[in-house]
Amino acid sequence: MLSFLVRCCLTAACLLPLSSAHAQWATINWTIAETLLAIDAPLSGTAQQNGYHEWVGEPRIPDGVADIGLRSQPNLELMAQSPPTQTFISPMFASLTERLERIAPVTSFSPYSPGTHTWQEIQTLTRQLGELTGHRLQAAQLINETHALMDTLSQQRPDAPPLLMVQFMDARHVRIFGDNSLYNAVLERINLTNAWDRPTNAWGFSLVGIEALYDFPEATLVVVEPVPAGVEDALAKSGLWQHLPSVKNATLLRLPPVWSFGALPSAQRFARELVSALTSRTHLE
Numbered sequence: 133m134l135s136f137l138v139r140c141c142l143t144a145a146c147l148l149p150l151s152s153a154h155a156q157w158a159t160i161n162w163t164i165a166e167t168l169l170a171i172d173a174p175l176s177g178t179a180q181q182n183g184y185h186e187w188v189g190e191p192r193i194p195d196g197v198a199d200i201g202l203r204s205q206p207n208l209e210l211m212a213q214s215p216p217t218q219t220f221i222s223p224m225f226a227s228l229t230e231r232l233e234r235i236a237p238v239t240s241f242s243p244y245s246p247g248t249h250t251w252q253e254i255q256t257l258t259r260q261l262g263e264l265t266g267h268r269l270q271a272a273q274l275i276n277e278t279h280a281l282m283d284t285l286s287q288q289r290p291d292a293p294p295l296l297m298v299q300f301m302d303a304r305h306v307r308i309f310g311d312n313s314l315y316n317a318v319l320e321r322i323n324l325t326n327a328w329d330r331p332t333n334a335w336g337f338s339l340v341g342i343e344a345l346y347d348f349p350e351a352t353l354v355v356v357e358p359v360p361a362g363v364e365d366a367l368a369k370s371g372l373w374q375h376l377p378s379v380k381n382a383t384l385l386r387l388p389p390v391w392s393f394g395a396l397p398s399a400q401r402f403a404r405e406l407v408s409a410l411t412s413r414t415h416l417e
Contacts, residue, residue, distance in 0.1 A: 294327035
C-alpha cells in the first residue's frame with residue numbers, strides 16, 4: 133500500500149483537505165507535480181522546471197509557478213517569501229524534511245516501493261493528493277479517464293511483437309524497464325508484451341550494456357527520449373548498436389519524453405505515444 137508519511141510537527145488538522153481559495157502546494161518531486169497539475173490543484177512552486185519539461189514533457193507547468201531550484205537543493209529563501217500550504221516530497225528527498233518544515237508542513241509519498249503494484253500505487257497517489265488538496269472529484273476523473281483511455285487503446289492498437297523499452301544513459305548503457313515500472317504497467321493495461329523478463333530494481337528498471345539487447349532478437353526496441361548529448365553521434369559509429377536487429381531492420385520505435393517514474397499523466401502519455409508509433413509503423417509496412 134502506498135506509503136503515506138506525515139512528518140514530525142504535522143497535526144491531524146494539517147492532513148484535512150484545505151478548501152481555501154488561497155491554498156497553494158509546492159513539490160520537489162516531478163511525479164507529484166504532474167499529478168497536481170492534472171487535477172488542477174494550485175501549484176505555487178516546483179523544482180528544476182527545465183528538467184521537468186525535458187524529461188516529463190506534459191502537463192506543462194503554467195506561467196507563474198515558481199522554479200524553486202534543484203530537486204536535491206531547493207531554494208529555501210525563495211520558498212519562504214511565499215510559503216506554500218504544504219510541501220510534498222518523496223523518500224528520495226527525506227534528508228530535506230527538517231529544513232522544508234521550517235517553511236511549511238511536509239508530506240511524503242512513495243509511489244514506487246519494492247513489492248508493490250505500480251498501477252494501484254499511482255492511483256492511490258492520485259486519490260491521496262485529491263484528498264489533501266480538496267480536488268477529490270478531479271482526482272477521480274483523472275483515474276476514470278485513464279482507465280477509459282487504456283481500454284480504448286487496447287482495442288485500437290495493432291498487433292505487436294514483445295517490446296524492449298529503454299532510455300539511454302550513455303552510448304553503451306541503457307535503463308531497460310520491466311516489472312514495477314510505469315511503462316510495464318501500461319503494457320499490461322493495453323495487452324502488449326514486455327520482452328524484458330529479468331529482475332529490476334524498486335523503480336522498475338535494470339541498467340545494462342547494449343550488448344544485453346542481443347538476447348532478444350525477436351523483440352522491437354522502443355527508445356524513450358531524451359537521448360544524452362553526443363550519444364546519437366556515438367551510436368552512428370557503433371557496430372554493436374548498428375547490428376542490433378531492431379536497428380538493422382529499421383523496426384526501432386522512438387518516443388518523445390515520458391517520465392519513466394511518473395503517475396497517471398505519464399501513463400496516459402506513454403500509452404498514446406506508444407500506440408501511435410506502433411500504428412504509424414504498421415501503416416508503413
